[in-house]
Amino acid sequence: CISPCERYVATASxxxxxxxxxxxxxxHxxxxxxxxxxATHLLFSxxxxxxxSGDKEGRVRIRLL
Structure with a gap:
């Protein structure tokens, strides 16, 4: 997932x-x-x-960067 400013990439493993x-x-x-x-889904604000991030269990987490 690439940030809107295109300065960052988030990856899930x-x-x-x-x-x-x-x-x-x-x-890194x-x-x-x-x-x-x-995580199965990632999205920057x-x-x-x-x-x-959203995971396969249906949980959503929002992190302040």
């Missing part, structure tokens, strides 16, 4: 983590790892300040 990356240089910026199920 089968190890139940969500990672935030810089599109400029590919640098942050890992969110407190989920108990892997229009202003890029929040990242929403």
């Amino acid at each position: 089968l190890d139940c983590t969500i990672r935030l990356w810089s599109t400029r240089d590919g640098e 910026l942050w890992t969110f790892g407190d989920d108990h199920s892997w 229009l202003d890029g300040r929040f990242l929403a």
Whole structure:
């Protein structure tokens, strides 16, 4: 999932983590790892300040970036 400003990419992994990356240089910026199920959907807010994730159990989490 690419942020609206195109500066960040969020990825979800089968190890139940969500990672935030810089599109400029590919640098790993942050890992969110407190989920108990892997994310199946990711979405940045229009202003890029929040990242929403949905998992296979139907839970939605919103994180302040």
